[in-house]
Amino acid sequence: MTKTHNIHPFPRPLARNTQPPGGLRRLAVLSRKGGAGKTTLAVNLAVAAQARGLPSAVLDVDPQASASAWAEVRGATSPVVRHCPARHVERVLGEAAEDGIALALIDTAPHAEGAALTAARAADLVVIPCRPALFDLCAVTSNSHFGDLR
Ligand SMILES: Nc1ncnc2c1ncn2[C@@H]1O[C@H](COP(=O)(O)OP(=O)(O)O)[C@@H](O)[C@H]1O
Numbered sequence: 329m330t331k332t333h334n335i336h337p338f339p340r341p342l343a344r345n346t347q348p349p350g351g352l353r354r355l356a357v358l359s360r361k362g363g364a365g366k367t368t369l370a371v372n373l374a375v376a377a378q379a380r381g382l383p384s385a386v387l388d389v390d391p392q393a394s395a396s397a398w399a400e401v402r403g404a405t406s407p408v409v410r411h412c413p414a415r416h417v418e419r420v421l422g423e424a425a426e427d428g429i430a431l432a433l434i435d436t437a438p439h440a441e442g443a444a445l446t447a448a449r450a451a452d453l454v455v456i457p458c459r460p461a462l463f464d465l466c467a468v469t470s471n472s473h474f475g476d477l478r
């Protein structure tokens with residue numbers, strides 16, 4: 329079941345159409361394995377980057393919407409979290425760039441191959457978290473194609 333959460337507009341930390349130096353950086357967090365730490369990594373990287381003055385956003389592509397739920401519970405205005413289906417990722421990234429976001433973290437679902445590939449294609453960098461346990465390490469090799477898309 330897809331949870332629905334409010335779609336927050338991006339804040340306007342910079343004047344509209346003012347690109348941050350270097351433009352928007354896009355980092356996708358992927359893993360075919362659930363519980364690998366994708367959402368935890370995405371939201372914590374966003375908070376850390378925001379705390380260092382880098383306007384940041386999380387694109388929550390997971391239908392379970394864990395990052396969106398986290399944002400609701402947290403109740404802060406930044407980093408902004410937007411829940412969006414994979415087919416809207418490019419559009420939302422464009423809006424983020426226009427609105428002065430410097431770093432976008434794309435959090436994905438474990439069993440949504442198409443959505444994960446869309447996120448990987450939209451990203452400058454793909455991060456695949458893995459727990460240091462045998463089954464997780466065995467499973468991580470099945471993610472290797474995410475890093476070789478172009
Ligand atoms: N680096 C970490 N160290 C310890 N626990 C972690 C770490 N990253 C995530 N967790 C815990 O693991 C569980 C799954 O994390 P989550 O981010 O929801 O994974 P995923 O998004 O890949 O399904 C959560 O209970 C989370 O608190």
Ligand SMILES: [Mg+2]
Pocket residue numbers: 366367368390394436
């Ligand atoms: Mg998750």
